[in-house]
Amino acid sequence: MQPDPDIQTVSKGYNCKLCDVKIPNEASLEAHMKGKKHQHLCRLRTKRKAQEENSVYVSGFKPDTSTSKLAEYFQQFGPVSEVIMDKERSLYAIVEFAESVSTEAALTQLQHRLDGLKLRVKPRERKEFKLASKGKHDRTKPHISLEKLNHELCLTSSVNEQMQKMVEIFQLSENDSKARELLVQLLQEVFIEFLPGCQIVPFGSSVNTFGSHSCDLDLVLDLENTKAFQNRTRKSEETAENQSEDGQSEDSILSDIDLATASPAELLELLAAILRKCTPGVHKVQTVSSARLPVVKFSHRQLNLQGDITINNRLAVRNTRFLQLCSGLDSRVRPLVYTVRFWAKQKQIAGNPSGGGPLLNNYALTLLVLFYLQTVSPPVLPSVEQLKNMACEEEECVLDGWDCTFPSQPISVPPSKNTDDLCTLLFGFFTYFSKFDFPGSVVSLRAGRVLPITDFLSRDDELSDTAESSDTTRQNPTIRPKLGPVNILDPFELHHNVAGNLTERTHKNLRREFCEAEKYCRSLQYQHKSSKGKSWGLVKLLAPHTEGPSGSHDAIEKVPEITVPFRADILSPSFRTELSSAGEAFRVLWFKKVCSTLEVVFNDILKCAPSEHVEISQDQTSAKEDTKDEEVNNNQSLDISCHQPIAHSGIKRPLAMEEGPSSSSSPQGKRMRLEPSADYPEVAHWNWTQIHPVWAGRRKIRRVLLKTSDETSKPEGGCSSIESRVTQYIIENDSNPKEKVQFRVDAAVRGSDECTKAVLTFKATDDPAGHFQDFFHFLDSFLPKMVETLLAKSE
CATH class of the missing domain: 3.30.70.330 (RRM (RNA recognition motif) domain)
Incomplete structure (x- = not known):
């Protein structure tokens, strides 16, 4: 690899000065430099340099x-x-x-x-290009220091008062609200000059009653009336009724663009031009056309506000009205939402500083709180479907094909019979979600209940209406929501998973923090004020997340492990339908398919051979005889049984044979037994021998073979045929193989209480030349991609 000025060699790997990240090894370094983030920053740096050179x-x-x-x-x-x-x-x-x-x-x-x-x-002054520090632009920090907040909370007499105090401290002040109103009025006056009939409508935290000092001003530019005005103007122009003396249209901007046919990018550029050139105090205008809903971002100097403008996003406005209604239905809603939001930010599981990111956003967190209040017994809030039935005929609302009907005033909704105080509800919130099966469930505020994920795995053209109420008006009913480790459906736009950006790591952290919070809320330190002046109630609960001393302990016991996550979007339509019909057993069925695919990767693509010797782990003595018989019969075959699996970090201890269901009553139950069980995970074992260094120089050989092939270039692991050819080329040119690597692979499926995935644990059983570590580093990036490629083709 050619030396790169951005890459600095350090004691443990490399450091990319451009991206400000550490990279453990050379293989990861090459992948990082080809990654989207690094390439984007390189292009941005080149662009900034060109701008500096072309400016005075x-x-x-x-x-x-x-x-x-x-x-x-x-x-x-x-x-x-x-x-x-x-x-x-x-x-x-x-x-x-x-x-x-x-x-x-x-x-x-x-x-x-x-x-x-x-x-x-x-x-123009030349400045060194640097990645902006997240802390510098982090506007999520409250105006009050943590020490002062803790002092204020300790002065109260109960957790209920503490939660009310959270609202008083963080809610938008009267001055904050007035500043936002002034900016909305300013923008309305400017835009209506160029786009007659348009409307600037605020939505989101600034107006949904859950806003804080640091929240952005989210706006919608509604152009429906402007489009009608443009149509009328053009018709009148045809009859020469609205022409100036020189024969040109009096409205220059609307004469240059057709709002009915203009692309979102063109409308955004028009928006940005008006903000830059004609709006006093506005600066840092930036169009973000790659977002799910394209926006124009801007800042206002005098008011010290940041804002986003989207176009014709009426669903967002309706969502805001829904949150306003929920806030007005019960006085306990706002204290719960404010407390949970601040808790999540402190624990670093929410609040993406730069907009996009893998953490929860405030909207998703708010929906989680509202969903809990729908499911608690008796419920605090009704479901969206129940609210729809309480609305009168004049309140019916359908936007973009989605039924968004609910009462406009809280008085139309009967009060809740739930009398729990805030302290109890917060404890219940953490308890509920600490045991929640996020990966196997879909949170539906419309239905007010948990929907099984299997309802969303069938073919796109055969999606069952049972996932939501059958009388719901739906646009694009064949579009599935993007499934992930956490699935929270928007109350109205039913194919939008508002937590679709979360990663498996975020879900793991989310679950850990829910469990820690639930554990703390059981203590007297949470429930009662300390008579000795110690921290109590919310103070300890809201303490910032810190890495505990257990991190070094975990590092010592870390074993070579590769994860293959469950991703519904890459599976073939027929296999998704098969999983959907499997119901609660979908994890086991998917795991069986993954195991078959792993055999193909090791046996057919990487040309591994079955080992002649099989080592039985000491913690499997109860299954030793059965496993030994099977491995003697066929070393290459997959061994999946309901015997006690090898202990893996993070997997629940399986019940002993006398505790769980009988699984050894029949001799035929030794092989390929795939009955689902919540008490212990299914497991699989392989023993392989790799004689040739199939990981050495692999990328270079791929490039050479692709030049003489009709196949298109794909990332490593993205094409099974070319990867098989690369392996064969390495084997044919390895004239004198001397060293071999024997290794064992143990696989287990995890789910229910954590993200559905297959966890593969590797162990070198014979590695005289020390090649196993290099082989494992190659498999770490290659194996998950290759398995997903084969699963996508599997029928």
Whole structure:
């Protein structure tokens, strides 16, 4: 690999200065440098460097000089791309040209004069490109320090009062609300000048009663009336009723774009142009067209507010009305939501600082709280379907094909019969979700109950309406929600999983924190105020997450382990249908398919041979005789049984044979017994021998073979045929194989209480030359991709 100035060699691997990450080995380094984040930052750095080279710094002009006037002056040197002016801190502007030759021409000229004043023009300052620190832009920090917050909480007399205090401290103040209202009015006045009839509508935390000091201002630009205005204008133009004297339309922007046919990207650029050039105080305007709902981000200097604008996003506005209704139905809702949100941020399981990320967002957290209040007995909140039945005919609402009907006022909903206090409800929330089967369930606020994930695994064109109420109006009923470790359906847009961004690691951390919180809430320290002045109640619960001393202990006992996660989206439609019909046994059926696929990878693609000797672990003495007989008969075969599995970190201890269901009554029960059991996981064992170094130089050989092949280039592990050819090439050119690696693979399926996955534990049984570690590092990235590739093709 060619030396890269961004890569620094350290004692334990490498450090990428551009991305500010550590990389353990060379194989991971190559994958990192080809990754999306690194490549994006390289492109961004190149773009910023080009902008600096094509820009000049200008000062000395009059305070009332406009950006258009500066642009007009510098046009004489070449096309001007953009003029950025900052008049607040110091009187200067950055003029960016389209070409570097224009920059040189402007700098070469000795004197520049504008409006009788001499301009100072010099090269733009060169700055080193650095990845912005997350902490620098983290606006999730409260205005109150943690020490002061703890002091305020300790002054109260009960957990109930502490939770009420959380609302008082973090809710939007009157000044915050007025600042947001002023910015909405400003934007409305500006946009209506260019887009007659448009409406700026706030949604999200600023108006849903769950906002905090640091929340962004989320806005929707509704262009429906503007589209109607444009149609009327064009019809009148055809009859010459609305023409100016020179025969041109009086509305320049609407004459340049057709709102009915314009793409979202074109509308966003129009939006961004109005914000940049015509809105006082607005800066840092950025379009994000790659987001699920494309937005324009901006900041306002004087009001110190950050905002997002989306176009025609009426569902978001309706969601906000729904949260407002839930807040008004019961006074306990807001204290619960504020407490849970702050707890989740402190534990680093929520609050993505830069927008996108693998953590929960506030909306998903709020829906979790509302869902718990729907399922507690007796319920605090009704389901969305129940709310729909309470609405009158005038309140019926269908947006984008989704039924969004619910009462407009809380008075239409009967009060809850639940009398639990806040302390009890918070304890119940943590208890409920500490035992919740997130990967095997779908949270549905519409139904007010948990839906089995198997309802969402069938063919796209055969999706069962049982997943939601049959009378629900649905748009695109064949679109499945994106399934993941945590599945929370939007109350109205039923194919949107609002927690679809979560990773397996986030889910693991989420579950751990739920269990820790539930454990703490059982203690007297949570329930009663300390008479000795010690921390009590919410104070300890809301303490920031810290890495405990157990981390080093875990590292000592860490064993070579590879995980193959359950991903419904990559499975073939027929196999998803098969899993759907399997009901609660879908994990075992999927695991059986994974095991068959693993055999193909090791045997057919990597050309591993079955070992002649099989080592029986000492902790499997109860199953020793049965396993020994089977391995003598067929070393290569898969051994899946209901005998006691090898102990794995993180897997629940299986019940002893006398505790659980009988699984040895029949001699035929030794092989391929795949009956589901919640008490102990299914397991599989292989013993393989690898004679040739199939991991050495593999990427280079792939590139060579692809040049002489009709196959398209795919990531390593993305094509079974080319990977088989690479292995065969290595074997044919390994003229004198001397060293071999014998290893054992133990597989177990995990689920129910954690993310569904197959966990493969590796152990070298004979490795005289020490090749096993290199082989395992190769398998760590290769094996999961290869298994998913084969599962996608499996019928």
